[in-house]
Structure formats: C-alpha cells, structure tokens
Amino acid sequence: MSESLNQKMNVLGTNARKAAQILALMPADRKSAALTAMAKHIRLSASDIINANQTDIIGANHKGLSPAMIDRLKLDKNRVEAIAGSLESIAQMDDPVGLVEKTWKQPNGLKFSKVKIPIGVIGMIYESRPNVTADAGALCLKSGNACILRGGSESILSNKAIHAALIAGLKETDLPETAIQLIPTTDRAAVGLLLGGLENTVDMIIPRGGKGLIARVQSDARVPVLAHLEGLCHSYVHTDADQTMAREIVLNAKMRRTGVCGSTETLLVDKSIAAEFLPKTTKSLNELGCEMRGDTPSQNICGEVVKPASDQDYYTEHLAPIINIKVVENLKAAIDHINSHGSGHTDSILTQDQDAADQFQRAVDSAIVMHNASTQFADGGEFGFGAEIGISTGRLHARGPVGAEHLTTFKYLVHGTGQIRPS
Amino acid sequence: MSESLNQKMNVLGTNARKAAQILALMPADRKSAALTAMAKHIRLSASDIINANQTDIIGANHKGLSPAMIDRLKLDKNRVEAIAGSLESIAQMDDPVGLVEKTWKQPNGLKFSKVKIPIGVIGMIYESRPNVTADAGALCLKSGNACILRGGSESILSNKAIHAALIAGLKETDLPETAIQLIPTTDRAAVGLLLGGLENTVDMIIPRGGKGLIARVQSDARVPVLAHLEGLCHSYVHTDADQTMAREIVLNAKMRRTGVCGSTETLLVDKSIAAEFLPKTTKSLNELGCEMRGDTPSQNICGEVVKPASDQDYYTEHLAPIINIKVVENLKAAIDHINSHGSGHTDSILTQDQDAADQFQRAVDSAIVMHNASTQFADGGEFGFGAEIGISTGRLHARGPVGAEHLTTFKYLVHGTGQIRPS
Numbered sequence: 001m002s003e004s005l006n007q008k009m010n011v012l013g014t015n016a017r018k019a020a021q022i023l024a025l026m027p028a029d030r031k032s033a034a035l036t037a038m039a040k041h042i043r044l045s046a047s048d049i050i051n052a053n054q055t056d057i058i059g060a061n062h063k064g065l066s067p068a069m070i071d072r073l074k075l076d077k078n079r080v081e082a083i084a085g086s087l088e089s090i091a092q093m094d095d096p097v098g099l100v101e102k103t104w105k106q107p108n109g110l111k112f113s114k115v116k117i118p119i120g121v122i123g124m125i126y127e128s129r130p131n132v133t134a135d136a137g138a139l140c141l142k143s144g145n146a147c148i149l150r151g152g153s154e155s156i157l158s159n160k161a162i163h164a165a166l167i168a169g170l171k172e173t174d175l176p177e178t179a180i181q182l183i184p185t186t187d188r189a190a191v192g193l194l195l196g197g198l199e200n201t202v203d204m205i206i207p208r209g210g211k212g213l214i215a216r217v218q219s220d221a222r223v224p225v226l227a228h229l230e231g232l233c234h235s236y237v238h239t240d241a242d243q244t245m246a247r248e249i250v251l252n253a254k255m256r257r258t259g260v261c262g263s264t265e266t267l268l269v270d271k272s273i274a275a276e277f278l279p280k281t282t283k284s285l286n287e288l289g290c291e292m293r294g295d296t297p298s299q300n301i302c303g304e305v306v307k308p309a310s311d312q313d314y315y316t317e318h319l320a321p322i323i324n325i326k327v328v329e330n331l332k333a334a335i336d337h338i339n340s341h342g343s344g345h346t347d348s349i350l351t352q353d354q355d356a357a358d359q360f361q362r363a364v365d366s367a368i369v370m371h372n373a374s375t376q377f378a379d380g381g382e383f384g385f386g387a388e389i390g391i392s393t394g395r396l397h398a399r400g401p402v403g404a405e406h407l408t409t410f411k412y413l414v415h416g417t418g419q420i421r422p423s
Numbered sequence: 424m425s426e427s428l429n430q431k432m433n434v435l436g437t438n439a440r441k442a443a444q445i446l447a448l449m450p451a452d453r454k455s456a457a458l459t460a461m462a463k464h465i466r467l468s469a470s471d472i473i474n475a476n477q478t479d480i481i482g483a484n485h486k487g488l489s490p491a492m493i494d495r496l497k498l499d500k501n502r503v504e505a506i507a508g509s510l511e512s513i514a515q516m517d518d519p520v521g522l523v524e525k526t527w528k529q530p531n532g533l534k535f536s537k538v539k540i541p542i543g544v545i546g547m548i549y550e551s552r553p554n555v556t557a558d559a560g561a562l563c564l565k566s567g568n569a570c571i572l573r574g575g576s577e578s579i580l581s582n583k584a585i586h587a588a589l590i591a592g593l594k595e596t597d598l599p600e601t602a603i604q605l606i607p608t609t610d611r612a613a614v615g616l617l618l619g620g621l622e623n624t625v626d627m628i629i630p631r632g633g634k635g636l637i638a639r640v641q642s643d644a645r646v647p648v649l650a651h652l653e654g655l656c657h658s659y660v661h662t663d664a665d666q667t668m669a670r671e672i673v674l675n676a677k678m679r680r681t682g683v684c685g686s687t688e689t690l691l692v693d694k695s696i697a698a699e700f701l702p703k704t705t706k707s708l709n710e711l712g713c714e715m716r717g718d719t720p721s722q723n724i725c726g727e728v729v730k731p732a733s734d735q736d737y738y739t740e741h742l743a744p745i746i747n748i749k750v751v752e753n754l755k756a757a758i759d760h761i762n763s764h765g766s767g768h769t770d771s772i773l774t775q776d777q778d779a780a781d782q783f784q785r786a787v788d789s790a791i792v793m794h795n796a797s798t799q800f801a802d803g804g805e806f807g808f809g810a811e812i813g814i815s816t817g818r819l820h821a822r823g824p825v826g827a828e829h830l831t832t833f834k835y836l837v838h839g840t841g842q843i844r845p846s
Contacts, residue, residue, distance in 0.1 A: 021762070025786060106807050110796060117788075119818055203818050224647070224819050245841040252843035339444065348837075361836045363448060365540075373533060373839025382844065383835070384529050395542060395626055395832050396647050397820040409818050412806070413784045414771075416796025418668040420675035421805065 005189055012148055013198030015178035016121040020146040022176050024118050028095035030173065035091035035138055038169030039084040042134065045165040046080045052161035053130065060154045072128040073155055083134045083162065086387050090138045093386045096405035097144045111415040116408045118144030120203035123194045124389070125150045125217060127209035130158035135387045136206070137166050137180040143407035146179050148202065150194060152209070153186035160184070195221040206402075208390045226402065229393040231261030232317045232343040233375040236268040236334040236360070237277055238351035245372065246350040247281050253348065253374040255288045258321045261391060262346050262378030265317055266324040268334045274327045275301050282306060285323060294325035301327075314341045331356050335363045342366060345393055346378040346400075367392070367399035428612055435571055436621030438601035439544040443569040445599050447541050451518035453596065458514035458561055461592030462507040465557065468588040469503045475584035476553065483577045491682075495551040496578055506557045506585065509810050513561045516809045519828035520567045534838040539831045541567030543626035546617045547812070548573045548640060550632035553581035558810045559629075560589050560603040566830035569602050571625065573617060575632070576609035583607070618644040629825075631813045649825065652816040653766040654684030655740045656798040659691040659757040659783070660700055661774035668795065669773040670704050676771065676797040678711045681744045684814060685769050685801030688740055689747040691757045697750045698724050705729060708746065717748035724750075737764045754779050758786045765789060768816055769801040769823075790815070790822040 023031075042049070053075040060070050099116040106112070122145045124136045133149055140147035151159040163182040170177050183190050195205060195217060205225045207217040214227050235253045237246045253264035269277055274297065282292055282302045293309035294302070306325060313324045314337075328334045338347050348370035349360040357371040368378050378400070380388025385403025392398045398406040446454075465472070476498040483493050522539040529535070545568050547559045556572055563570035574582040586605040593600050606613050618628060618640060628648045630640040637650050658676045660669045676687035692700055697720060705715055705725045716732035717725070729748060736747045737760075751757045761770050771793035772783040780794040791801050801823070803811025808826025815821045821829040 021788070024788065104807060106805065110800065110805075112806060120788075224817075242841070249841065249843055256844055256846055357838075365444070365447065365543075366834065368835045368837060370837040371839060372841055373837055374843045376844040377533065377837065377839075377842065382529065382533075383535060384527060394647075399833060400835055409822060411789065412791045412823050414791060414793040414796055414800065415780075416794060416800075418665070418672065419796045419800065420672055421679055421797050421799040423679055 005185070005187060006193060009183075009190055009193040010199055012181050012183065013121070013201030016146040016148050016181060017201045019176040019178040020118065020120045023141070023144045023146055023179055024097070026144060026175065028097070030175065031095065031141055031144070032091040034141065034169055034173040034175045035087050037172045038134070038138065038166045039087035039091070041165040041168040041172075042080065042084040042087065042162065045161060046077065049080055049158065049161040049165070050075055050077070052157040056155050056157045063154065065154060069128055069154070073130065073158070075130060075158060079131065083131050086131070086135055087138050090142050090386050090404065093142065093404060095142065096408050101410060108419055109417060110419055113413045113415075114410050115413055116405075117411050119407055119409050120145060121201055122147045122407065123150070123202045123205045123223075124148070125191060125194065125205065125207045125209070125213065127152040127213060128155060130155045130162055132208060133159045133162045133182065134166060136389050137163075139387060139389045139404045139407060141179055142404040145407055148181050148183065148194060150183045150191060156186055192220060195223070197223045206390055224397070226390070226392050226398060227394060228261065228391045230317045230343040231263070231345040231378070231393075232266070232315070232341065233262060233264045233345055233378070234266045234268055234338045234342055234347040235264045235375060236328070236338070236347070236349045237270060237273065238331060238334075238349055238353060238356050239270040239272040240353040240356065241273065241277070241350045242352055243273065243277050246277065247284065249348070249350055249372070249374050250281060251284055251288065253376055254285065254323050255290060255321065256374070256376045259319050260376065262376045263319070264323065264348075264375045266314060266326065266341070268326050268328050268337060269298070270334070271297070271327050271329055274298065278302050278325070282325070289321055291322040292325055293322065295327060297327040298325040317343070331359060335360060338364050338366070343393060344395070345391075346370065346375045348373060348375050428608070428610060429616060432606075432613055432616040433622055435604050435606065436544070436624030439569040439571050439604060440624045442599040442601040443541065443543045446564070446567045446569055446602055447520070449567060449598070451520070453598065454518065454564055454567070455514040457592055457596040457598045458510050458564065460595045461557070461561065461589045462510035462514070464588040464591040464595075465503065465507040465510065465585065468584060469500065472503055472581065472584040472588070473498055473500070475580040479578050479580045486577065488577060492551055492577070496553065496581070498553060498581060502554065506554050509554070509558055510561050513565050513809050513827065516565065516827060518565065519831050524833060531842055532840060533842055536836045536838075537833050538836055539828075540834050542830055542832050543568060544624055545570045545830065546573070546625045546628045546646075547571070548614060548617065548628065548630045548632070548636065550575040550636060551578055553578045553585055555631060556582045556585045556605065557589060559812050560586075562810055562812045562827045562830060564602055565827040568830055569604075571604050571606065571617060573606045573614060579609055615643060618646075620646045629813055647820070649813070649815050649821060650817060651684065651814045653740045654686070654768040654801070654816075655689070655738070655764065655766040656685060656687045656768055656801070657689045657691055657761045657765055657770040658687045658798060659751075659761070659770070659772045660693060660696065661754060661757075661772055661776060661779050662693040662695040663776040663779065664696065664700070664773045665775055666696065666700050669700065670707065672771070672773055672795070672797050673704060674707055674711065676799055677708065677746050678713060678744065679797070679799045682742050683799065685799045686742070687746065687771075687798045689737060689749065689764070691749050691751050691760060692721070693757070694720070694750050694752055697721065701725050701748070705748070712744055714745040715748055716745065718750060720750040721748045740766070754782060758783060761787050761789070766816060767818070768814075769793065769798045771796060771798050
C-alpha cells in the first residue's frame with residue numbers, strides 16, 4: 001500500500017472529525033436547509049449525473065456485470081428525481097439530536113438528563129446503487145454525523161456526480177464541505193484503511209452490499225460495525241388464523257419481492273389446520289411461479305407440487321421464488337423452530353387469538369416480531385423512519401431498520417448546585 | 424490448547440444460551456425472589472466465603488501482589504454483608520425487561536412498539552475484587568441475561584465460594600443453575616476461547632480490570648466489547664464561578680479518591696480569575712498531599728508549589744494524588760482543551776452563569792458532562808442505577824455507568840390487521 005494513499009485517507013479522517021465537531025452543534029434548521037439545497041442541486045445536475053451513470057454502465061457491461069446488477073446501477077430521470085425527493089423528505093423529518101430521552105433527580109439534589117447526540121464519524125461502504133451516496137450522506141448529516149463514503153468501483157462516476165451536487169448544497173448553506181466525503185479512488189486498499197479506523201477518527205462502519213462485502217468488513221474492521229447479515233424470515237399460520245387473511249399475507253410475504261431481506265423464506269403451518277390451509281395456498285404459490293420445498297406431512301397434503309425439503313433448506317435464505325414449508329405441532333414448536341433456524345430478523349404470526357400472538361411476540365427472539373402482517377414490512381420507510389441507511393441484524397446499539405434517529409448515541413448531563421461526593 | 428478445554432468451554436456457552444432463552448421470559452418477581460435467596464445464601468455461607476478468601480490471600484502474598492491489590496481482594500464480615508445487601512438492592516430495583524420504550528402507528532394501521540429485551544449471553548472478565556462475581560451475576564440476572572464469569576486467578580477460591588451461594592439461591596427458587604456460570608479453571612486459554620465467542624453463543628464481553636486486561640480483550644475479542652478505557656476528567660473553573668463552591672468541588676473531585684476513574688486529573692482555570700482562585704486552592708491541595716503540575720501562568724501565580732507540567736501530563740490519567748493545572752483564555756479554550764485532551768469520560772464546569780454551563784454541556788463531547796458538581800459522582804450508584812457492572816467509555820450502545828437497564832437491547836413488535844405491502 002502506498003504511503004501516499006495512507007496519508008490521503010488519514011486526511012479524510014481528520015477532516016471528518018473536524019466536521020463532526022461542527023455538525024454536532026449545528027441547529028436543526030441549518031441541517032434541513034442544507035438537505036433542501038442538496039435536493040435542488042441534484043435536480044440541477046440531473047443530466048450530469050445521468051451522463052456519468054451512462055459511462056459507468058458501459059464499464060459495467062464491459063466487466064460483464066449481471067443484468068440485475070446493472071439495473072441496480074442504472075439512473076434515469078425518475079430515479080434522479082427520487083433521490084432529490086428522498087433528500088427533501090429527510091430534510092422535513094424531526095431532528096433527533098438534542099432530544100432528551102429521560103430526566104431524573106437523585107436525593108442529593110443532582111439532576112440528570114440523558115440526551116441524544118451524534119455518533120461522530122461514520123464510514124459507509126456500499127455496492128452498486130448510486131442513490132446510497134445521497135441517502136447515506138443525508139441521514140448522517142441529519143443526525144449530525146460526518147461521513148466518509150466508499151461506493152463500489154462500478155458506480156464511481158455516478159457517485160462522484162451525486163456527491164458533487166451534495167457538496168454544492170453544503171457550500172450554498174455554509175456547512176462544512178467535509179461533512180460528506182467520498183473516497184475518490186477505487187483502490188481496494190482504501191477500504192482496508194477505512195476499516196482500520198483512520199487513526200481513531202472513525203466511530204462506526206456501516207457496510208451495505210452482498211455477503212462477501214459484509215464478511216470482509218466484519219472480519220477486518222477495528223471499529224464497531226453495524227451490519228446486515230441475513231433475513232431468514234418466517235410466517236407462521238396458527239390454528240386460529242383467519243385463513244383468507246393468512247393466505248393473502250403469505251403470498252405477499254413471499255412473492256411481493258423475493259430478493260429483499262424481509263421476504264419470508266419458511267412457511268410454518270399449524271398441524272390442526274394444515275389440511276385445510278395448505279392446498280389452496282400452495283396452488284396460488286405455484287401459479288405465481290414459486291417453488292415449494294416441504295416436509296413429509298405437507299407433501300402428503302399437497303402432492304408433488306411440494307418437493308421434498310432438505311434440513312439445509314430450513315437454514316437457507318433463498319432470496320428467490322422458493323419457499324420452505326413445515327407443518328408444526330403447535331405454537332411452541334413454531335417458536336422453537338424459528339429461534340433455532342431463523343436469523344433474528346423478522347418473523348410473523350397469523351392468528352385471531354390475541355394470547356397466542358402475545359406469546360409468540362414475547363418468545364420469538366428477533367429484531368422484528370409481527371402479528372397479522374406481511375414480513376415485507378421490514379423496512380425503514382414502512383416503520384416511519386424516512387429513508388433507511390440499512391437494516392441491522394446485530395443485537396447491540398441499533399436493530400432492524402436504521403434511520404437518522406438510530407445514528408445517534410447519548411450523553412448524560414448532570415446539573416448540580418455544588419454537590420461534592422461524601423467518601 | 425487442549426481439545427477438552429475447548430469442549431468444556433463450548434458446553435458453558437451452550438448452557439448459557441439455553442438459560443438465556445428461559446431467563447428472557449422469566450417474570451420479574453421470580454428474578455427478584457432468586458436475588459433475595461442469593462443474598463440469604465451469601466449470609467449463610469459467610470464463613471465459607473471468608474475461609475476461601477483467606478486461602479486466596481495467602482496465595483496472593485506468596486505471589487507478591489501489592490498491598491493495594493491484596494486490599495481489593497480481601498473479604499471480611501462487613502464486605503460479605505455488603506455483597507448480600509447489594510443483591511437485595513438489585514432485587515428491589517425496577518425490572519427493565521419488557522419496558523415499552525415507544526409506541527407509534529403508521530397511516531396503514533400498523534401499530535409499532537419498541538420493547539426492552541435482554542442482550543442474551545454476557546461474558547464477564549474481571550480482576551481481584553471478588554464482589555464482582557455477585558454484582559455482575561446479579562445485574563445480568565436482573566436484566567434477563569445469562570452470564571459466564573471469569574475472575575482473576577488470585578481470587579478463584581473466593582469467587583467459587585460466592586458463586587456456590589448464588590447457585591444455591593437459583594436452585595432454591597427454581598431458576599436455571601446455568602444462568603450464572605463461573606469458569607472453574609485459571610487456565611488463561613479459557614479467556615481466549617471466551618473472547619472467541621464460544622461458537623456464537625456469547626453476545627457481549629465486559630472486561631473490568633487494569634489496562635493490560637482491557638487491551639487484550641479489545642484486541643482479541645470477536646464479539647462486541649463494552650469496555651472502560653480511561654477516565655481523564657477535567658474540572659473547569661469559569662470566570663463566573665462561585666469560588667468557594669468551586670474550591671470545595673475541585674478538592675473533592677481530585678482528592679476524595681484518587682484511584683477512581685471519575686477523579687479529576689486536570690484543573691482548568693479561567694484567566695480572569697486565576698490570580699484570585701489559584702493561590703488558596705493550591706495551598707489546600709498541597710496540604711492534602713497533592714502534587715501539582717502546571718503551566719507557566721499558574722506557576723507565576725502560585726510559585727514553586729506548582730511544578731512545571733509537560734505536554735504529556737495533560738494526556739495522562741494519573742490515578743494518583745497528582746493534578747495538572749492550566750490557565751485557559753476563556754470558555755471556548757476550556758472546551759477545546761477538553762475535547763482534544765480528554766478521554767470522553769466525565770468533565771465538569773463550575774460557574775454561576777447558566778448560559779456558559781449550557782454551552783459547555785452541549786459542546787464537551789463526553790459521556791458525562793456536569794455543572795457545579797464533583798466529577799467523582801461518575802458512578803452507577805450515584806446515578807441511581809443500583810449496582811453497576813462497569814463504566815463504558817465506548818460511544819455505542821451504553822455509555823457511562825452500566826446498570827441492569829443498560830444490559831438490554833430491544834425488539835420491535837408490529838401489530839397488524841391483515842396488512843400486506845403494496846409493490
């Protein structure tokens with residue numbers, strides 16, 4: 001690795017740290033004004049952005065990227081407008097910084113308050129979708145954090161064009177330009193340096209991309225990582241389900257989009273209603289082009305439309321039109337299956353029995369536990385968080401969809417009147 | 424490392440994971456009953472515990488441990504009673520698990536709630552003080568977490584005796600005995616295995632001890648670490664301070680106990696009042712046996728009672744009766760000095776000017792920022808958290824004193840009435 005790359009990256013870190021100190025104290029209206037100006041400059045630069053993107057796409061075709069990857073990379077007028085719209089909606093959200101979470105008083109008269117503050121400097125490492133440049137930059141700014149962005153090499157020109165518009169917005173509103181920095185090189189060594197923390201200037205890394213990227217980040221990072229691993233989600237049809245509702249939810253939970261982390265991978269059906277529920281449901285799934293892999297009881301009920309499932313299937317996030325089916329003895333068996341096979345992401349019970357729902361929601365150890373709703377609602381927008389920077393599957397700090405309010409930490413303010421501590 | 428140690432440690436991990444699943448759903452009153460029974464058994468075993476401790480102390484003397492270390496290791500009747508009392512006060516605290524932090528509704532009718540849940544399995548690595556065995560075990564139990572404890576080799580017999588009393592309390596109240604496990608060997612390889620996460624059964628590591636221990640844990644852990652690094656705390660005497668109050672607070676902040684993380688290491692004094700404030704204060708500090716290291720202005724004011732400070736002194740956590748003194752230009756200079764030299768632990772402003780206090784509390788980037796109070800209040804008990812498992816100097820998840828309520832994470836419950844997500 002060249003000494004000069006090392007030096008350049010450390011300068012990014014030092015700049016980000018300085019910007020973070022300024023952003024931490026920036027009033028909410030000035031951050032909103034900057035976000036609004038950024039939206040304006042995205043629109044003004046639309047043709048520059050689309051031109052840059054077309055060059056990226058030519059390069060991606062040369063490299064032989066898959067059509068799915070190229071679709072994710074592609075920007076057109078509508079997608080650029082969506083980027084601007086997202087910036088404006090983030091501008092309008094409540095500012096999380098300074099929010100007093102709690103106040104209390106001790107018998108000696110000391111008053112305590114717990115106040116939300118920014119985390120500091122966030123390193124964001126992502127692939128393909130260029131809109132992440134704007135979303136991540138905007139969510140970090142909203143929450144008072146400086147960020148260092150590292151997009152994929154396939155989208156470098158698109159990212160640079162978007163970044164230039166963000167900077168124009170920062171400049172116009174007198175915010176530090178170094179609030180949102182983009183690593184300008186595609187040198188992979190830069191990622192290693194970012195993961196190393198750039199001389200203790202980076203407080204958290206958020207990776208967003210394929211499993212290879214996440215694995216590398218988790219193994220190499222020397223700073224905390226907020227990562228999304230797997231979404232192995234379950235829908236459980238309880239004995240007291242409204243079966244029409246349950247069927248509609250299951251079809252949506254699996255088939256609305258099969259490539260998203262909130263899509264259901266395994267359908268659990270209570271033994272007592274399996275013979276009634278499964279035939280119609282598997283027929284509909286089959287018509288929608290969904291492959292089904294089930295246990296012996298479900299095959300006995302549905303016939304050869306359900307192929308035999310392997311043990312491994314129940315541990316697999318298919319991210320494809322494939323669903324595992326399993327007939328379970330009862331509520332407890334469903335909970336046990338989910339807690340032993342799931343990824344702690346999102347699981348749903350479909351039932352009209354409130355007690356069963358309560359028990360399920362208490363006992364299933366996942367970030368999101370639903371009742372009578374589609375697992376596809378696992379999304380920051382659907383939670384009302386505005387845009388999301390990603391979904392966290394770790395257990396600590398932030399879980400589930402991560403919006404601006406989750407990019408904060410806190411400090412305690414203690415207000416005294418001269419108290420000294422007795423020995 | 425022996426294959427058998429590896430296997431034994433993995434069994435601890437598996438047991439802890441199973442216990443954690445049970446503890447997560449345990450009603451508050453049953454956890455309190457167990458903690459109360461544990462206190463009873465500590466009292467019943469007092470002579471066993473003290474006998475075991477005496478053997479540890481003989482060993483520690485043979486090994487040549489310092490008198491300070493031996494004092495921390497030592498248990499007598501009063502200290503054993505304090506352990507039992509601490510268990511009882513944890514029993515009486517509010518249970519954090521199940522607390523609803525927030526509820527909201529989306530336009531499509533989905534209702535969301537954010538609920539506190541246990542983290543899971545906590546690995547605790549600590550040195551000397553045997554009371555940590557009871558405090559850590561009790562705080563983990565209170566918060567619904569299973570724990571695996573690894574005390575120092577010098578206190579192994581004391582820890583085992585205390586642990587036996589905890590287990591007796593768990594047994595008597597029908598809680599899983601594996602809720603609180605103690606690693607029974609002093610083999611150092613066991614620590615490495617625990618830091619490796621025991622096949623993904625450990626969710627978080629909390630180290631408590633000297634800098635060597637913390638450094639090893641932070642470099643080797645493959646799971647998140649909640650650690651205490653340094654407490655380089657400042658007291659800043661502002662131009663509008665009540666000087667009598669400020670003097671009393673500074674003497675307490677430095678000298679109440681010099682070896683604790685919340686003790687003030689650096690006194691910053693505003694230029695405008697330095698000539699008035701410093702002479703009396705340094706006289707008192709001198710009488711209390713405190714060494715003073717200051718900049719030229721403070722030496723000019725106080726004479727040779729203040730020795731010259733090196734640059735390094737202002738970056739040093741003395742943990743001793745030594746204080747750095749610096750005369751600063753104004754509030755801004757004080758804030759800048761703290762943010763560039765401090766450790767983000769605890770800092771205090773002493774002033775009668777509310778605006779200056781607000782500005783200081785907003786701008787100082789530390790976990791605890793005080794106004795007109797001694798930095799020695801940086802302690803879980805003083806915050807009203809009951810016992811503390813440690814103090815976190817990281818920026819994420821938990822900061823400052825860590826009590827039972829901070830040993831939790833959360834999950835989202837989503838309540839629907841059949842919602843499916845539109846494409």
